[in-house]
Amino acid sequence: MHTTILVTGATGNVGREVVTQLAVIDGDLRVRAGVHSLIKGENLKRLPDVEIVEIDFKNRESLHAAFTHVDKLFLITPFAEDQIEMAKILVDEAKKTGVKHIVKLSAMGADAEPGIQLGRWHREIEKYIEESGIAYTFLRPALFMQNLENFNSESIKKEGKFYMSTGDGEIGYIDTRDIAAAAVEVLTSEGHEGKSYDLTGPEALSNYDVAQIMTEVLGRKVSYVDVPEENAREAMKQQGMPEKLADALLELHGVYRSGYSNEVNDEVQSLIGRKPHSFRQFMMDYKDCFM
Numbered sequence: 001m002h003t004t005i006l007v008t009g010a011t012g013n014v015g016r017e018v019v020t021q022l023a024v025i026d027g028d029l030r031v032r033a034g035v036h037s038l039i040k041g042e043n044l045k046r047l048p049d050v051e052i053v054e055i056d057f058k059n060r061e062s063l064h065a066a067f068t069h070v071d072k073l074f075l076i077t078p079f080a081e082d083q084i085e086m087a088k089i090l091v092d093e094a095k096k097t098g099v100k101h102i103v104k105l106s107a108m109g110a111d112a113e114p115g116i117q118l119g120r121w122h123r124e125i126e127k128y129i130e131e132s133g134i135a136y137t138f139l140r141p142a143l144f145m146q147n148l149e150n151f152n153s154e155s156i157k158k159e160g161k162f163y164m165s166t167g168d169g170e171i172g173y174i175d176t177r178d179i180a181a182a183a184v185e186v187l188t189s190e191g192h193e194g195k196s197y198d199l200t201g202p203e204a205l206s207n208y209d210v211a212q213i214m215t216e217v218l219g220r221k222v223s224y225v226d227v228p229e230e231n232a233r234e235a236m237k238q239q240g241m242p243e244k245l246a247d248a249l250l251e252l253h254g255v256y257r258s259g260y261s262n263e264v265n266d267e268v269q270s271l272i273g274r275k276p277h278s279f280r281q282f283m284m285d286y287k288d289c290f291m
């Protein structure tokens, strides 16, 4: 009997990597990549035996084909104002179509009480999954190393600087390739039902440490600029970020600044049997993105 795994958000940071890693596993596995737009999913087509399906989380009609005969769902929703509504639609469809296991990409601190807004949004989705009666596993990663590529590489290339408002707080930055490896393990082996995993990288680094490692790997000076909260808010506003999301991000940055997010654990290693990538290794692998 084969197992069919549907990955949503399959063109995003983690989803793309999960599909790529699942695609090379031998065995009776069918991998279905749920993409928002077929054009963005074009790159996934070169992967062996990956079926691409177009889905829109906001449109229940679009989910039917994607969910047909799915055994396991890797549920990723974007950082968006309506993420809870989108996730609930996916869980409802999973229930309707008999999905047996949902693995949800959540966030570190989702279970903290009272926690912060970002975590509470994730926890609300987690609770909805728990109440669905479907077996579940929650992956709760720390901040992604790849954010630096996505959001900061332009200013690093142009000015040799990156801007954040995290002070000198240390963060357990994690590589999305390791989150994906943990997800693949959970999706393809037994015994993870009802469990939550807090996933961190191997070391807690402040953004000053990050800048120092970037300087050493790139061979030119990179500086971290600690931005006051008001300036960060203004920049987010200018980029068109909804106020609700900006508030949530700034609250998260406040947690980093206070040093409450410096946890480092060995859950990735326990799951995948090797150490997660260090930030230096990430920089060596992604060097070209910052040049």
Ligand SMILES: NC(=O)c1ccc[n+]([C@@H]2O[C@H](COP(=O)([O-])OP(=O)(O)OC[C@H]3O[C@@H](n4cnc5c(N)ncnc54)[C@H](OP(=O)(O)O)[C@@H]3O)[C@@H](O)[C@H]2O)c1
Pocket: 008, 009, 010, 011, 012, 013, 014, 015, 035, 036, 037, 040, 055, 056, 057, 058, 076, 077, 078, 079, 105, 106, 107, 108, 141, 142, 143, 144, 147
């Ligand atoms: N970034 C971090 O440091 C961090 C840390 C911890 C947890 N997280 C959590 O990780 C999750 C995001 O994961 P990620 O960074 O891998 O995702 P991402 O790169 O932001 O990608 C989101 C994916 O969702 C798709 N999508 C967006 N709207 C959709 C819709 N209406 N219908 C169908 N697909 C849609 C996107 O496709 P299109 O691009 O084509 O729209 C994309 O493939 C969030 O829940 C976030 O809270 C992030």
